[in-house]
Amino acid sequence: MRRNQGCHQSDHRVARRQFLAGAAGGVVGLSLPGSLAAAEKIKGQHKRVLQVYLQGGVSQLESWDPKPGTEFGGPFRAIPTSVPGMHISELLPYTAQYMHLLSIVRSINLKINDHQQGRLFMEKGRRAGEFPYVGSIASKYLAPPNSELPGYIHISTRGLNDSTAAFLGAQHSQLKFEGVKPPKNLAVPQGLDQTADARRIQLRQQFNQQFRRGRSKSLTESFDASFEQAAKLMGRKSFFEKAPDGKDLERYGKHDFGRNCLLARALLENDATCVKVTHHGYDSHAENFNFHLEQLGEFDKTFAMLLSDLHERGLLESTLVMVYSEFGRTPKINVRYGRDHWGTAWSIALGGCGIQPGAIIGKTNDKGTAVAEREVDAGHLFHTYLQALGIDSTNDHDIAGRSIPIGDPTAQPIKELLA
Amino acid sequence: MNVKQPATADAIAAQKPLVESTLIEPAKTHQVAQFKHSVPLTTCRVDPTGRYVVAGAQDLDIQVWNLQTSAQRTLKGHTSWVRSFDFSKDGNTLYSACWGGDIKVWNMADASPEPTMTIAAHKGSARWVRLSPDQTKLATCGNDLLVKVWNIADGKLLQTFAGHERHVYAVDFHPDGQQLVSQDLMGFIKIWDLQTGKQKRGIHASLMTGYDKKFAADMGGARDLQFSPDGSELASAGITNVVNSFGGIQDPIIMLFDWNTGKETAQLKPDKAFQGIAWGVRYHPDGFLIGAGAERTGKGELWFHKPGEKEFFHTLKLPRAARGLDLLADGRHLVVPHSDGSVCTYRMTAKAKVFGT
Numbered sequence: 001m002r003r004n005q006g007c008h009q010s011d012h013r014v015a016r017r018q019f020l021a022g023a024a025g026g027v028v029g030l031s032l033p034g035s036l037a038a039a040e041k042i043k044g045q046h047k048r049v050l051q052v053y054l055q056g057g058v059s060q061l062e063s064w065d066p067k068p069g070t071e072f073g074g075p076f077r078a079i080p081t082s083v084p085g086m087h088i089s090e091l092l093p094y095t096a097q098y099m100h101l102l103s104i105v106r107s108i109n110l111k112i113n114d115h116q117q118g119r120l121f122m123e124k125g126r127r128a129g130e131f132p133y134v135g136s137i138a139s140k141y142l143a144p145p146n147s148e149l150p151g152y153i154h155i156s157t158r159g160l161n162d163s164t165a166a167f168l169g170a171q172h173s174q175l176k177f178e179g180v181k182p183p184k185n186l187a188v189p190q191g192l193d194q195t196a197d198a199r200r201i202q203l204r205q206q207f208n209q210q211f212r213r214g215r216s217k218s219l220t221e222s223f224d225a226s227f228e229q230a231a232k233l234m235g236r237k238s239f240f241e242k243a244p245d246g247k248d249l250e251r252y253g254k255h256d257f258g259r260n261c262l263l264a265r266a267l268l269e270n271d272a273t274c275v276k277v278t279h280h281g282y283d284s285h286a287e288n289f290n291f292h293l294e295q296l297g298e299f300d301k302t303f304a305m306l307l308s309d310l311h312e313r314g315l316l317e318s319t320l321v322m323v324y325s326e327f328g329r330t331p332k333i334n335v336r337y338g339r340d341h342w343g344t345a346w347s348i349a350l351g352g353c354g355i356q357p358g359a360i361i362g363k364t365n366d367k368g369t370a371v372a373e374r375e376v377d378a379g380h381l382f383h384t385y386l387q388a389l390g391i392d393s394t395n396d397h398d399i400a401g402r403s404i405p406i407g408d409p410t411a412q413p414i415k416e417l418l419a
Numbered sequence: 420m421n422v423k424q425p426a427t428a429d430a431i432a433a434q435k436p437l438v439e440s441t442l443i444e445p446a447k448t449h450q451v452a453q454f455k456h457s458v459p460l461t462t463c464r465v466d467p468t469g470r471y472v473v474a475g476a477q478d479l480d481i482q483v484w485n486l487q488t489s490a491q492r493t494l495k496g497h498t499s500w501v502r503s504f505d506f507s508k509d510g511n512t513l514y515s516a517c518w519g520g521d522i523k524v525w526n527m528a529d530a531s532p533e534p535t536m537t538i539a540a541h542k543g544s545a546r547w548v549r550l551s552p553d554q555t556k557l558a559t560c561g562n563d564l565l566v567k568v569w570n571i572a573d574g575k576l577l578q579t580f581a582g583h584e585r586h587v588y589a590v591d592f593h594p595d596g597q598q599l600v601s602q603d604l605m606g607f608i609k610i611w612d613l614q615t616g617k618q619k620r621g622i623h624a625s626l627m628t629g630y631d632k633k634f635a636a637d638m639g640g641a642r643d644l645q646f647s648p649d650g651s652e653l654a655s656a657g658i659t660n661v662v663n664s665f666g667g668i669q670d671p672i673i674m675l676f677d678w679n680t681g682k683e684t685a686q687l688k689p690d691k692a693f694q695g696i697a698w699g700v701r702y703h704p705d706g707f708l709i710g711a712g713a714e715r716t717g718k719g720e721l722w723f724h725k726p727g728e729k730e731f732f733h734t735l736k737l738p739r740a741a742r743g744l745d746l747l748a749d750g751r752h753l754v755v756p757h758s759d760g761s762v763c764t765y766r767m768t769a770k771a772k773v774f775g776t
Contacts, residue, residue, distance in 0.1 A: 056665070068499070069478075069479055074500075075499045075519075076518065077498055280635040281634040281636040281665075285666050286666060287638065291636055293543070293544070294637070333459070335717035338665075338667065
């Protein structure tokens with residue numbers, strides 16, 4: 001397979017709808033109170049998803065599938081984990097202590113080496129077509145009817161071109177927060193009392209109704225959804241403005257990813273259904289090893305603390321945890337000490353709700369250049385995520401009388417990974 | 420001839436019966452030998468007595484080539500890639516630092532050297548190792564943000580210098596033996612006083628680092644550090660003008676600093692078309708400076724600079740990336756580790772002529 005050595009501008013463009021959603025909803029910041037009582041409340045209610053997306057393609061050799069001392073193994077060593085016989089890269093010493101809560105899939109072959117195509121396949125479980133992301137499906141089928149938070153929240157520091165809900169409707173679209181910055185325009189403008197605000201909303205709805213006449217509902221749907229999401233967040237404004245606890249910041253790290261993960265924890269504790277946190281900076285076509293030292297050095301402790309907290313607060317058994325990318329990185333090290341795009345033989349980690357912990361699914365050959373056992377692709381993973389959450393992925397979406405298979409009918413879940 | 424030649428045999432015995440020029444002319448630098456390993460090399464160092472060159476590679480071993488006979492030996496013992504070397508003055512003891520954080524000591528007089536000492540020097544990579552001018556101490560630095568000084572006799576830790584906030588990329592002793600210099604990812608150069616055990620002063624080479632907004636990561640730091648022989652100047656090789664560090668799009672740079680004032684005296688850059696990293700810098704005993712670099716597409720260059728000038732006076736284009744640089748004591752030869760697994764020897768004189776022509 002030809003290696004893709006570059007990224008396209010379109011991979012880093014912000015979608016218009018996403019921008020509108022982000023701008024309208026503003027950006028939620030800071031910590032929510034994470035009481036055990038809140039956790040207990042959620043525990044019996046619904047299942048959730050935590051997606052940790054390592055954008056750009058984390059190297060499997062520097063993370064979940066190390067091959068030290070081999071031709072393409074790189075400079076880092078493997079370390080034992082809390083699961084006997086399971087080794088991961090020495091760049092993940094904190095995560096290694098919690099691997100009994102996670103499992104690794106080491107045999108993914110997407111046959112894709114392109115950022116956008118890889119990301120879409122990993123999120124939709126289909127190689128092509130307008131299908132919803134895992135997060136939008138979670139929003140539709142798992143979110144409580146009266147949830148006070150949007151069903152699918154993405155915390156990131158940079159725009160990626162994602163249109164996530166497809167035919168599920170804009171209310172299940174990803175709402176993106178730009179890190180933990182205080183929300184813009186979250187408060188009612190100064191000088192505007194409640195009555196005036198209500199009239200303002202009525203006026204907007206009136207305009208919408210006029211505009212909608214003779215037009216497709218979807219033309220106004222996304223705007224309505226944005227305002228609904230914004231309204232939900234405005235209702236929780238005071239809740240969001242509390243500063244993060246100093247001890248939490250010490251544990252998670254004061255960097256953006258640490259703060260973003262603290263927000264993710266708080267959101268999950270307070271009725272959010274799917275929270276995605278993106279950690280950028282893994283597209284290491286040059287200086288792969290120095291960059292993975294830096295990036296995984298930031299990811300490792302923060303993620304381990306988040307996983308530990310979810311476990312200790314009793315949330316992990318109802319929260320599916322996904323640590324994934326759009327692909328892995330080439331075993332071959334290029335002349336710039338880089339690794340290029342590689343969807344042919346790479347890994348992800350899963351844990352929590354519905355996932356058997358401590359397992360290793362599949363394997364790559366000795367050099368890491370090909371899948372040796374139990375080859376799977378994103379179609380298989382997609383079924384696995386949903387079935388772990390209790391959603392029958394072989395069933396159909398019922399969209400205005402149309403039946404659309406939820407998962408790719410040609411793929412199956414990784415049954416041995418399901419608890 | 421402007422450098423006294425030691426009695427050591429030349430790097431390439433095969434040149435006989437050619438007539439060698441001995442006049443050092445950097446503009447006439449040319450390759451005279453190549454030693455090959457099967458794996459891309461990462462660094463190299465020449466024995467001060469000119470007997471052999473050692474190289475680290477993208478594997479766990481150290482390759483040793485005899486410069487006279489080309490015989491190759493392999494030293495085994497590290498558990499990760501070797502990224503820095505230094506030799507004792509007599510060339511009999513080799514010190515190596517690896518990504519795993521260890522420093523190993525090798526007796527090169529042994530037929531099959533094995534580590535005589537291992538120092539677990541740093542948590543995370545040990546990026547650099549240098550021997551003190553009086554040959555009694557080692558300085559190391561690493562990803563635990565520390566600079567450490569060790570007693571070479573027994574491997575005991577003598578001093579720890581804390582203060583860098585990001586990975587420390589290189590360290591060296593000032594020729595006076597009383598000061599250490601170290602430089603980190605963010606370009607911060609710290610000067611440490613060995614007597615007081617404290618930071619004496621600092622220089623911020625802010626040009627030598629860059630934040631890639633697109634990928635939310637920093638890139639920078641010294642890829643090589645070298646003092647001028649009299650200690651009046653410090654040269655640091657690395658990168659500048661980070662545009663897309665994940666794609667290797669940035670410019671190489673060698674910065675020079677006046678040691679007494681700490682002020683920058685030169686920013687040396689190759690042609691703009693050469694994007695990549697400066698991996699090596701050496702002061703020639705005759706006073707000129709030599710740099711080595713790797714271009715992002717895999718080519719290399721050697722650069723030559725005269726004191727006081729703003730630009731390199733000569734550039735030698737190489738077909739393969741240069742990942743370091745060292746200078747033989749005879750002053751006529753450079754040794755460069757390459758990304759294709761070869762160590763090449765370059766001679767800084769006119770090419771030899773066949774006897775009688």
